[in-house]
Amino acid sequence: MSEQLQTTPSQTVGPFFSFGLVWPDGPFVVPEGTPGAFRIGGTVYDGAGVPVPDAVVETWQADPDGRFDHPDDPRGAVRWKDFRGFGRSATDPEGRYSLLTVKPGPLPVAGGAVEDSREAPHLNVSVFCRGMLVRLVTRIYFPDEEANAEDPVLTSIDPARRRTLIAEGEPPGYRFDIHLQGEHETVFFEL
Amino acid sequence: MPTYQPHTYRPDTPSHPPAAFPEYRSNVLRAPHRPFELLPQRLGEITGPLLGEGRVGPHDNDLTLGHDGEPQGQRIIVAGRVLDGDGRPVAGTLLEVWQANAAGRYRHDADRHPAPLDPNFTGVGRVITDAEGRYSFTTVQPGAYPWRNHDNAWRPAHIHFSLFGTAFTQRLITQMYFPGDPLFAQDPIFNSVRDPKAREAMVARFDLDTTVPEWALGYRWDIVLRGKNPTPLEEEDDDE
Numbered sequence: 001m002s003e004q005l006q007t008t009p010s011q012t013v014g015p016f017f018s019f020g021l022v023w024p025d026g027p028f029v030v031p032e033g034t035p036g037a038f039r040i041g042g043t044v045y046d047g048a049g050v051p052v053p054d055a056v057v058e059t060w061q062a063d064p065d066g067r068f069d070h071p072d073d074p075r076g077a078v079r080w081k082d083f084r085g086f087g088r089s090a091t092d093p094e095g096r097y098s099l100l101t102v103k104p105g106p107l108p109v110a111g112g113a114v115e116d117s118r119e120a121p122h123l124n125v126s127v128f129c130r131g132m133l134v135r136l137v138t139r140i141y142f143p144d145e146e147a148n149a150e151d152p153v154l155t156s157i158d159p160a161r162r163r164t165l166i167a168e169g170e171p172p173g174y175r176f177d178i179h180l181q182g183e184h185e186t187v188f189f190e191l
Numbered sequence: 192m193p194t195y196q197p198h199t200y201r202p203d204t205p206s207h208p209p210a211a212f213p214e215y216r217s218n219v220l221r222a223p224h225r226p227f228e229l230l231p232q233r234l235g236e237i238t239g240p241l242l243g244e245g246r247v248g249p250h251d252n253d254l255t256l257g258h259d260g261e262p263q264g265q266r267i268i269v270a271g272r273v274l275d276g277d278g279r280p281v282a283g284t285l286l287e288v289w290q291a292n293a294a295g296r297y298r299h300d301a302d303r304h305p306a307p308l309d310p311n312f313t314g315v316g317r318v319i320t321d322a323e324g325r326y327s328f329t330t331v332q333p334g335a336y337p338w339r340n341h342d343n344a345w346r347p348a349h350i351h352f353s354l355f356g357t358a359f360t361q362r363l364i365t366q367m368y369f370p371g372d373p374l375f376a377q378d379p380i381f382n383s384v385r386d387p388k389a390r391e392a393m394v395a396r397f398d399l400d401t402t403v404p405e406w407a408l409g410y411r412w413d414i415v416l417r418g419k420n421p422t423p424l425e426e427e428d429d430d431e
């Protein structure tokens with residue numbers, strides 16, 4: 001067994017990241033025109049309810065079959081080879097971010113003895129901003145998903161706060177606001 | 192049928208700053224108040240975007256190129272390796288870097304520091320690690336810059352780094368500092384890392400072997416991403 005090394009510490013993304021981290025195709029998890037694609041986005045708020053204009057929101061998700069084109073998904077991808085699965089959107093001066101994506105499929109639960117145990121469709125989310133020294137991790141679930149009722153992560157959260165993890169339908173897409181702090185504080189996770 | 196057994200990643204919270212660190216003033220209204228909930232590491236956590244060559248242009252590893260002339264300042268080379276917590280190289284992973292120019296000014300509309308912009312310097316680079324996890328880029332030494340956190344506050348010179356590794360768990364945004372900076376003691380961002388050894392790991396070292404004669408000073412900085420837990424499956428393999 002080799003020596004274990006300490007992770008390099010996280011530091012703030014700072015106020016001036018946009019010229020380094022903004023990609024023209026960042027918000028496009030899938031290209032425009034992809035069948036079933038929709039916009040999902042919202043506003044990032046601080047503890048005083050003020051929009052955060054210097055945050056960057058990143059998402060990571062399975063393809064619509066619930067698979068990842070990645071060596072650590074033993075099943076791999078079948079229909080969605082080269083699906084990027086990743087989105088990145090810096091917030092605008094009004095604190096808004098927006099991504100174009102498709103709905104992921106449900107995921108098998110690791111080590112699952114129970115065949116019908118699944119994580120409901122969701123996006124993993126990282127939030128970085130000036131003022132935060134570490135990444136904040138949250139999840140976006142979808143409204144009107146029956147699988148939400150059985151999702152092992154959602155059901156582990158206090159029911160009063162669970163709704164902070166569920167997007168609102170805003171046809172033709174979804175809205176997911178992120179409250180860093182305060183009365184409506186979003187549920188954040190440690191991994 | 193084999194049970195699906197993921198490679199989970201070891202906890203690394205003690206290396207990182209706390210979520211709440213009020214000495215960094217803009218943290219006060221942005222740090223969550225409620226404790227974090229535990230997110231089990233399943234497929235979506237142990238996988239992550241594998242962003243490769245398509246994201247890097249021909250001059251992206253040399254921040255002194257791409258303009259009409261050469262930027263002002265001390266030319267430097269920053270090189271090192273990206274490793275996981277077991278010392279294994281992280282190959283083919285994207286690094287994104289951004290920084291202030293030699294005068295301590297960012298090419299960003301919100302930067303009001305009255306120091307000159309340099310028409311020959313933007314301050315953005317991208318590189319992909321090779322099979323041994325090595326990266327290298329050329330730039331100029333960034334200047335320190337003032338900010339309004341406290342009276343006479345100055346950020347030590349630094350380069351911002353963003354890395355993906357191979358899993359959502361390994362995502363890291365950090366800053367690299369330069370050795371012996373007299374501004375460390377008063378910087379709450381640097382000192383938000385409470386473990387002295389972890390703090391020291393953010394400081395590059397000057398390296399004569401990386402230094403190119405009559406051209407550029409060399410700095411070495413290795414970056415460590417989260418390491419994996421051993422899996423029961425791996426232990427079985429070892430027995431064979």
Ligand SMILES: [Fe+2]
Pocket residue numbers: 014016291346349351
């Ligand atoms: Fe900075």
